[in-house]
Amino acid sequence: MKCLSCKNGNMEASTTTYFADLKNCIIIIKKVPCHKCEQCGEILFSTSVAEKLDVLMDKAEALASELTIMEYDKIA
DSSP states (O other), rough: OOOTTTTBEEEEEEEEEEEEEEESSSEEEEEEEEEETTTTEEEEHHHHHHHHHHHHHHHHHHHHHHHEEEEEEHHH
16 A cells, blocks of 8 residues: 555555653553555554554553553553
């Protein structure tokens, strides 16, 4: 699939580190599955991964201290 951002690169299966700056904390989730453009680095999450990230953010915001680092494959 071609990149929606640069229109030139191909999107390849990969993983990334997801950062979220919430009201009371910063969340870092490592090893999140994604598609990444080989040329510009644009990241695209599948619908199921995006939905899981939303759920994780809601849970993490309620439980987290100032900084939380998690691994996707261990919490999703």
